[in-house]
Amino acid sequence: MLIRCTAKVLKTLSIPATSLADAPPSDQDWYANLLWFTGRKCVLLTHAGTLFSIFVPDVSVVDLRPFGRFVVPVVEAAMGSEGLPVDALGALDPDSEAVAKTASRSVLGCMNDLAIQCEYRIEDAGGLDRLDIDQLNRELRRTILGPLGNTYPIEAAGAFREWNSSGPEAGR
Secondary structure, eight states: OEEOOOOHHHHHHOOOOGGGGOOOOOTTTEEEEEEETTTTEEEEEEETOOOEEEEOOOOOTTTSSSHHHHHHHHHHHHHHHHTTTTTTTTTOOOOOOEEEEEOHHHHHHHHHHHHHHHHHHHHHHSSSGOOOOHHHHHHHHOOGGGGGGGGGHHHHHHHHHHHHOOOOOHHH
């Protein structure tokens, strides 16, 4: 499992550049960004191949270490909440995670759009404490994002395993 982190995440986790994985970008990568809402740290995770996203509010640095042990249960819970197999987007092993720098402007652009959506929803709810996090996550996964065309991230996630095994020509 490769987790591509923004500079904010890398700095927060104190991960030195020398320990970052040097791997080519893949549709199986996960991206992580650190967001601040109402003075609290939040994490936005997005799967590169499907743009399936997970918003996790109110995290501390201690919660994030080691990062694989934070990400894997969050992804498993999100997949389960959507009725998808936990490994539908690739194998999840908290002990074999690697961290790398981000590699796709397209994924980062989508994450920026989703972060703005999160900000508006938090504002509309009257703050992070009053926000229905499960509902927000359902909405994020049902938001059309440019790179997917007319496909919702939840639909892309459901078809990802089949698409990934048969190649990009068959799935897009």
